[in-house]
Amino acid sequence: MGNKPDAANERTSGLPGSGAERSGARAEAGVGASGSSSSVPAPPRAARAAVCAVFFVTGAAFATWAARVPAIQGGLELSEGQLAVALVGLSSGAFLGLPLVGGLVARYGSRPVLFTGMTVYLAALAGLAFAPGLPVLTVALALFACGNTAVDVAMNTQGVLVERAYGRNILGGFHAMFSLGGIAGAVAGSLAASADIGTRPHFAMTALVLCVVVATAATALLPDPPGQVEDAGPLFALPSAGLWIPGLVAFCVLMGEGVMNDWGAVYLHDVTDASPGAAGLGFALFSAGMVAGRLCADRIRARADTVRFTLGCALVAAAGAVVSISVPTTGAGFAGYTLLGLGMAAVIPVVFSHAARLRPERPGPAIAAVSAIGYVGFLAGPPVIGGLAEAVDLRAAMLVLPALMGAMALFSLGLRRR
Template sequence: MSIRRADPLGSDYRPALLSVRLIFLLSGSIFATWAARIPTVKDAFGLDEAGLAIVFAGLNTGAIAGLQLGKFVTLRFGSRATLRFAAPVFAVCLPGLLVVPNLIGLTIAAVVFALSNSVVDVAMNAHGVAVEKVSGRALLSGIHAYFSLGLIVGSLLGAAAEGADIALAPHFSAMALLAIAVAVWCTSRLLPSTADRLDSVDATEGGGGWRWPKQLIVLGLLAFCVALAEGAANDWAAVYLRDETHASSTLAAVGFAIFAGSMTIGRLAGDRLVARFGPVRPFLVGTLTAGLGLGAALLFGSTIPALIGLALLGLGISYTLPLTFAASGRVPAIAPARAIANVSILGYLGFFTGPVLIGFVAHRLGLAIGLAVPVAVLLLAALGSRALRAQPQVPVITRTASC
């Protein structure tokens, strides 16, 4: 199966493909640079757990607001123009976290940091969908793999900085300067903004963006389910291994690395699966593999099955979220950037609410029962896999737009 070719915007899409891959890698690296040194930031600002929770609330608020802003500017100016501005701004916001004097300033800086991150997120996903359409090939899962690689790179560099006792300011500033240079180079090689600018919106939408086609609603719910499972593993996998299976702290950390590594491998393989089988069957098999793998591990309740279950969870869900983004970008009668942003919002809600929900369930019934929540939602997501099937295109109103 190959994706239906759109009107080509150039004979060679490969420079744009390389560039959008690098932008995904940069986005992951910048965020991981911050995440890897959160304990040091906590100490530098003299924060307790409550103060850090306030900063995290600022991050979540900025992330949600940034998705709406990202949708607006990408629709208005196109993903290339948005990335040319937003990617360097996101990089600058990394050392900007350190120039504030107190908790209030750090929280505001965190809002801006997460907001710029989400604008980049919407624009780079919209551009990834545009490159995929121009190429006529399944590419988005492999593009997302570069974000996972970026998380690994940023985390390793953060660990190295910690080990070498490098202060936060020079570390964050060096990463920002490198990211700005690479971003400027990459964005000059992207597809023109006419690739995904708002030049084809169904007349019934009226430009307001409030109507969701039925297929898009289902895709949003699927994104919520698979993102909830990923968020659950991010926040609870190591805790489950240490507290429930009595693994050592080192082995618990290895368990999370196994999950992250399997996510990366699965995303690298995802495009080939889609090219061969189409999007529906890989999504169905992936969600079933992830749900049943984690469910079986919870039933055994010991360390080795848990490690295997985390590997199966990572492999299974690795390419499912990119598939929902790619499918949303092909929904008729709605601009790709608008569709991707809407689905991303529900995906973010899954990331944010899933770990909290699991925590409440675990508090009353135990963590093993709490982690049965992502098992259930993954099996429900498998039932909706047919929503990824391409729908017939409908006539659209065309507007001409300059880059």
């Protein structure tokens, strides 16, 4: 009875799919099914809750590390340069794993890759606190990033499968759960630091609790479609021609997100003379905008196609960038950062869903290919801003943000033909 609105939504959805797929979704929801539902391991509502839990756990685990970086640095007596070396392990582990994960998902399915990746991810989280020095910390961060990469691709593949079963857009809500998990992990980390709880008990207990949550959720994940893992192809493959456009859209938004993560608070402090607390609040408003945008995205997408939605996101984010740069005050920065968060929030789930529709028989490799292109931008953004700030000044360097949003708008027009 409670699932009937989902069946109704399938009839009005713009998502492609065969009649058999739509019938299968109704059968899973218990609507109009004449046969048994035993062919699937869990109803869509349970699978949706499970994927939400996985996204939440992933965000919480990463924020746990991010919130205690100063404690790790102090405990190992690392200089700024040594910490930067350790962080190379984080970025290189994530980037190098992306081209392989798509092939693994295609060959073995998203659920096994998710289980394996989450095991590595949470074990590495606990291990970060026990690293005796810089070399071990660097290796642990590389493993942490590899596990996160595997989980990221596999959980988005699961999200696409659940979205197909529902017959309507729900991927944005999953990404909102990632953001909420990040907030929860950051708050817990702040409380642990305030209570003078060491990183070893904090990370070990967090990893254990999150592992229990994932183990509980794992029983409700959906199986990959029959035949999807039979013709796996190579483990390593470059993005195919049709995936470069969504990949470039992802590049623009993730480069912008990387810039905001590393330079957003610095810009408010150095350019608008905001206090350290106000600069932190500005970044919090950007994060809140991301959460709000992801929570609202699915309902907006139901009324707009991919091109119009992505164009709208680019315009909102560009407006935020222009406001924060053209009026160098803290108040304008707050308003601009909120708009930037709202505009950037849902672009990634939209392009992931679009890529999966381009390759319905191999959604995992398609998502991995788009992620790989996008992650280049995420890694490139902060050093590009740093170099430009040295050459000119930080305010001028931040003009990269509206330029990126303009490029994203242009690239999104290419999605119309896909």
